[in-house]
Amino acid sequence: MNDITMMKLFPVPVFTAVESDFDHLRSDILEYIRDYRDTYDSEKISNIGGYQSASDIHQDIDFKNNCDRLWDIISPIAQHIGDLFAEHGYPSTTLTLANMWFNVNGKGNSNVEHTHPHCFYSGVIWIKAKPGMGGLSMKSPHEHSLYGMVDTLWTAEPEEGRVMLFPSFLPHSVAANPTDEERISISFNLHVTVPL
Numbered sequence: 001m002n003d004i005t006m007m008k009l010f011p012v013p014v015f016t017a018v019e020s021d022f023d024h025l026r027s028d029i030l031e032y033i034r035d036y037r038d039t040y041d042s043e044k045i046s047n048i049g050g051y052q053s054a055s056d057i058h059q060d061i062d063f064k065n066n067c068d069r070l071w072d073i074i075s076p077i078a079q080h081i082g083d084l085f086a087e088h089g090y091p092s093t094t095l096t097l098a099n100m101w102f103n104v105n106g107k108g109n110s111n112v113e114h115t116h117p118h119c120f121y122s123g124v125i126w127i128k129a130k131p132g133m134g135g136l137s138m139k140s141p142h143e144h145s146l147y148g149m150v151d152t153l154w155t156a157e158p159e160e161g162r163v164m165l166f167p168s169f170l171p172h173s174v175a176a177n178p179t180d181e182e183r184i185s186i187s188f189n190l191h192v193t194v195p196l
């Protein structure tokens, strides 16, 4: 018999990039978050403790400028994903912003495992965070059959200005923040439109 070959078929495409020119946007977003928290109570969705805004800040006129600048960071990745569709015979595929919210997790606060139903891609950009403040873990959709054979959990450490974009069906969670500093991120979902 010849050597056994393992073919890793059907990978899960996850995209990431870092915005290097981030300081000004970061301070403007933190100012918005400070004012927002003074006005509204926290949502309770996937968060265990901490503060999570409503998922419509992209429609808040007071956030519009920040949202536009965030989209300047996100849209090249969304365009890149659309270009991949074009390579496979689906030109002019577009990804659009569905919703957006922010997360503030203090010491001991986390997000339980979840998915984002009815969306195409989901993403996060870390606004105020650093490695060691609780990572974003993604679980393999093949965990059941491949458990114990391959790694089925992958973790990204927080990094200010880093964007992660992953398929919305992928189960993910965020570890508790073990530090005394607040970990702040913006999350969002994208819809897809594929011209037929």
Ligand SMILES: [Fe+2]
Pocket: 046, 114, 115, 116, 122, 172, 187
């Ligand atoms: Fe999520």
